[in-house]
Amino acid sequence: MMDADLLVATFVDLADTMVADFDVIDFLHMLTSRSVELLSVSAAGVVLADPRGALRVAAASSEAAGVVELFQIQNDQGPCLECFRTARPVAAADLNSPDQRWPRFAEAAARAGFRSVHALPMRLRHEVIGALNLFGSGAGPFGPEDLRVGQALADVATIGLLQERSVRRNETAAEQLQAALTSRVIIEQAKGKLAERLGIDMERAFGMLRDYARGSNQRLTDVARNFVDSATADFPPPR
């Protein structure tokens, strides 16, 4: 049975985050962390469909190399790609079973310590704009309640991505999607700069950038951009 209090708290927190001018990558990152807690999985990630025809990782609950690689590898094969094609939830309940539809993906998942994966579509009308990917360390499919909550989280991710603008036209969705992907690149560049400057890992660097953004009431992307653009490597960057 899912913890009802945690469920309520999660959706209240997510709604609270969606105030004017919020940072979509910060939001999606929070959503992946909360998905891990709520659904008792080991890792979660939001993967977006770049109109260029590729799947791109927008946010992941863990920075571990194997985890990120797992999301990236799905450009070639895996449940996430399948989820985009079919616009339906796709599950691989036991990646250890011998008959694998996605052998390369299953191997990478096993290396990273996962045995099951679920991909839940982020739908906008009839289009799939992304997917919420959930990795478990144990085998077994989600029950109906987990699936329902997982899909609700994926739907909230869609709403967050499309932000405050009402999507009258597909174009606006394309604009928002590109903005999110660019934000993500800016944040990765800033993480690299900070990690190098302080000799810390990427996870720590992200945490510092995010905490500073929240503490100073700025968008994470703006903090990251100022830091990368700054002529010095001093952190926090001059405003």
Place this chain on the structure above:
Amino acid sequence: MPDSRHTVLWGLVVARAARHGRPASAGDVCEVAVTAARVNGGWVTVAGGPGPDFLMHVTDPVSEWLAEFQLTLGEGPCHDVQISEGLSLGSDLEDAPSGRRWPVFAPAAVQRGARAVFAFPLTIGSIRVGVMGLYRDSAGPLPPAQLRDCLLLADTATVLLIEAGSHGVEQAGDGNGAGLPGQPANLALHRVEIDQATGMLTVQLGVTAAEAFARLRAYAYSQDRRLADVARDIVTRRLRLQPDSSADGDH
């Protein structure tokens, strides 16, 4: 697959440049984009450091006017992408949302014969080298295949401009524009390690993010290795680049 389409488009850019007897430039990319997107014209503006952007390439007089007007006015789809993270697609400059977004630009552009204007940022994250604009004399969105081509071409123009810039504008005439020979990296298949490595190199080399990206690519090219593989070595701290030579490491 995005990779094969990327290669097809690059082939068109190179073929066009070859017909003019020079290395591929962002201008060639713009011309290919106009054809691929089935629009009437296009332009490329380039970020000139702290000063205002300047016009680098136009395909026709209407494009020239659209580009210059937006630079002067500080309004329009191209202006939007300069100050935001995304692209800006004005598929019908006579509709109400366009009127709200660009109250001066939209009616003026329509009067000049542009019903739709599409602006693509030439950026890799915080690296901003310019904007590619396209216009069409009829309203309507860019269909998905055309949007995909424009985004892939914008990536190509971005890499060409970064490499032209990193080799110094004063080297003009000495094969500038193309920078390195060969196909620019397909940014659609971008790995996060490339962005992280770019950020790390700004500190290791004491350079801007644009220069860091160019150095990363130059190193990968000189070692005949994939960009993503070199980036991973940098992120995992198996490789450091030195400020003076573009190639150094622990082995």
